[in-house]
Amino acid sequence: MLLASAVVVWEWLNEHGRWRPYSPAVCHHIEAVIRSDPRCGSVVLGQADSRLSPYIIELHSMHQFRQDTGTLRPVRRSFYDLTSAPGQGWLWEWENDSGSWTPYDTEVGIAIQAARDRQQPWLDLAPLGFCYLIDFESMTQINGQTQRCRRIQRRSDLAYPLVSGPLPKSHHAWALPASAITSLGQPCACQQCMLVLGVKAGTTQVGTAHTLGRRPPQMKPPSPKLSSYPVPGSSYSLTLPRPPSLSRSFFPQRTVPTVPVKNLNGSSPVHPALAGITGILMSAAGLPVCLTRPPKLVLHPPPVSKSDIKPVPGLGHCCRKTTKKQARKGKTPEEVVKRYLQKVRNLPEEDCTICMEPLVGPSGYKGPGVSGIFRAESVGRLAQCGHQYHLQCLVAMYNNGNKDGSLQCPTCKTIYGVKTGNQPPGKMEYHVIPHSLPGHPDCKTIRIIYNIPPGIQGPEHPNPGKPFTARGFPRHCYLPDSEKGRKVLRLLLVAWDRRLIFSVGTSSTTGESDTVIWNEVHHKTEFGSNLTGHGYPDPGHLDNVLEELRAQGITEEECLPRD
Template identity: 50%
Template sequence: MAAAQAAAGSSAGPGSSAAVAVWEWQDELGRWRPYPGSVCGYIEQQFQAAQQRGRRSGTGPGSSIPLGQADPALAPYVIDIPSMTQFRQDTGTMRAVQRQLFPGDSAAGQGIVWEWQNDEGGWCPYQMSVTVLLEQAHAASRPRVDLAPLGYSYEVDLAAQVQTNTATRFRRGVRRRRDTPYPPCAPPCSCQQCAAAAAGPLTARHRHGLAGLPSAASAAAFLPYSKPSAPGARPTPRLAAHSSWAPPQPAGPSAALAVSNGVSVPNLPVKMPKPSKVTQALAGISAILMSAAGLPVHITSVPAAATTHRASKKHSSVKEGRKVSKKENPTEPEAVVRRYLEEVKGSPPDEDCIICMEKLSCPSGYGDAPEAGSIKPELVGRLRSCQHPFHLLCLLAMYSNGNKDGSLQCPSCKTIYGEKTGTQPKGRMEVSTFPQSLPGHGDCGTIQIVYHISRGIQGPEHPNPGLPYTARGFPRYCYLPDNEKGRKVLELLRVAWKRRLIFTVGTSSTTGESNTVVWNEIHHKTEMDTNLSGHGYPDPNYLDNVLAELAAQGVTEDCLRH
């Protein structure tokens, strides 16, 4: 990616026109994908306002940007400026974001977009540095552009509007269109990067003097997926010849945070300007904990059935029944918080609560929350295992904003307390075996998993309760080697299925369709005989990686012993 950034940087010089700002997010394949110009305009406006506030107060920018205010289709997403991270509220997924500056007379400043066609017939924008290069070639009437200098194994025929994978010769359509120009970087920021904007677009993540923020812990012994250097053609094109996909946090929940220039993205919370509201930014953190109680699915073709907590029939009075019900209800918010936290006696630690971003010595801002109950705003507790401290009311508000399934996840280190469940719609999981071997596993047969999910109506745990959701591409066929480790992965996937962790309802990163069933950060192999797409075999690291992803969701071998 450094080559791509260097190429982008050469597109401007000291005489270039005023810079425009382009905001991009990094997908699970390591590709930077620009937000539309209209959305970038809103992001940049909010970013500049946060910069102004930070300069007046003498602190760094401490704001969050809910993207739903720019585009209703992006309602699940919130950008946290300090950590340069995008939160996805319905799944808790976190993605790296970056801000780059390009000359005003470049493709970005003119609102010109170059896009490639995906397998579903939709159009996906190129990374802005690639778009700038393609537009320069188009303006110079060059017939072809080789993207190899940018690190991509593609050649683009501008006349025929075709992209060809130089390794597989697979061809895709490309197109050029006009959209909303990207916003000017004004008023200029005082940081070193913006002061040097005339020298070209910024290529590193734009942190604006936020060095010194704690970096996320690395995952030791977590190997990246084995992907060939020549990107394949299915199911989606890979622009990068290498993947900058980074491992999830140890015991972390879901999203793989990308790494730019070797700097880990810190898992920082979103500061709440009005702590009395559990807003979208808090949902971005607490959505990691979102889960729905019950609805286990047997691994046969039997439909899922709901489960509820019932009081014993031996209750002889309403009073007695209430007492037992309260005692046996493991999901009541105050009971959950008190179960997993031990109250700090005496003076609280001289630290910030990373949920409300206030000192632990100060009262929580959620004292007016209706679920506060008997917990006082000044009470501070430590989670029993990881010992991270929080206001009790902050954790209570975070838990109450999720699905209240009786589990809790530390927003600092992602340690899971209790049994985490997800928001997967109803369906069924079928398993069979056959003797044919997978590439790289010639000594055994193959396990085939078939997932069946149909369209339906979203429940209260989903992004838009009451609205329909679609289920594209089902049944989905997945493959494991029929050896000891493959069978262990299968049993853990059964547990994850019962806990509704394999799929969720959200927005497709491939098609952009919202309110649809999507994968939920537990990678599956959907192809048998090739790994050109990264979704097949051979891949010697896959089984270890998926075991780590399952563990990050709280699904470990311990689950098989109970």
């Protein structure tokens, strides 16, 4: 137990392995719910922010659950120093491509604020896993590889909730400014997400050893020819050419760490032993460093002639299209809910996990669309899993989703009926090319090409009638042409037909809203390498995709033909 005062920040894990903070208002709401009932099982986020109305935090499993899509994401409760940015109510943001502002991760915001408090002219984010430089004079973020500049801003917000007294070690991630944060939530097990987390842990541990207890030196601004990238907290600074990107580097656990650098044969005045930011940090700590040339990024296969492109064995057609959602007639919300329910004779002494009101009392839902359908006191039991809810709450949850005739239990995620999504119209092509993926030398490759054009959002999307963008299409994805790879493809075709591969929402990468995004089924978009975590080899990828499809209600037993 730690006895201290701190602020609490609740965070959720996105698909790229980054912990993203909830707003101070939402964190205050979560803490208030826990204080009012320490035994409560879940928190309805829509009560604090209407934009989060589909989301519930399940406190026992520490997951965020989206009711309309069934998406699960890990959450964690982290503690930060009172003098840090969250403790002082400062929020650091960067301007995305659409002109709106996206907040930095909590640990990045803390590091930026700490550097500003020390009156540093700039801050290198490489020790935190990002190849960016923060320039406080111009209030810009500079990409160390492309030199692209984005505006940044600091704005005052509500301070995060304060706690004091004993803090349990098993339920916190203590963080002083510029310190690393212990990951408590369990992200998905795919190599894509674990790689990003591995980089974060590897870089922040080194950076922390040099930041605590030292004041950074005064540095000169960068010249047009050579960019000086100071290491925060180090005892010296060097003038270097553009530093190698650390955002996707991976450090294997070896006796002598291997550090990729890009100027072993260049004309840099710096000795190769100090050629990269990581080399600087590790050499200053007295650690041995083995320098290697970085592998090349191979996103696409070699050119393939039309005659070499073959259909996937067992799948005659090579193209699948989806059109606009067809309305299902004759199924009112109450008819759908009744279809999957059983009568309840004796009500249990427990809460409805949707409205958080006792089942023996009326539903706590007061919104539109349920009055006159069922009595507020009516309770039903889902037939397969047995979990019980107010009928009005189930109708409200159904109305908040795709209204496709299916229902998903908020507690155990059991799917009733056939779940469909809100994927916009588009085309999915698939074929075999005569090249092998890393880790699969004995088979050829299945190439999938997704193409979705921009359009207008429909009634099932977040902002009906408003345009949506479609960035990065056509998107090329790859599977091994093996028995299991073909099985995954057949199930992906089912997911495509059910409109579950993509969705319309806010990109966690760029912060752009009203755009086409992936929908919780991981794809490999890097053909001949795995520098970004989106490639091969990845021994567990196919099994992970099968599990992700199962969570969407798509299984081999239900969807594939039987002999």
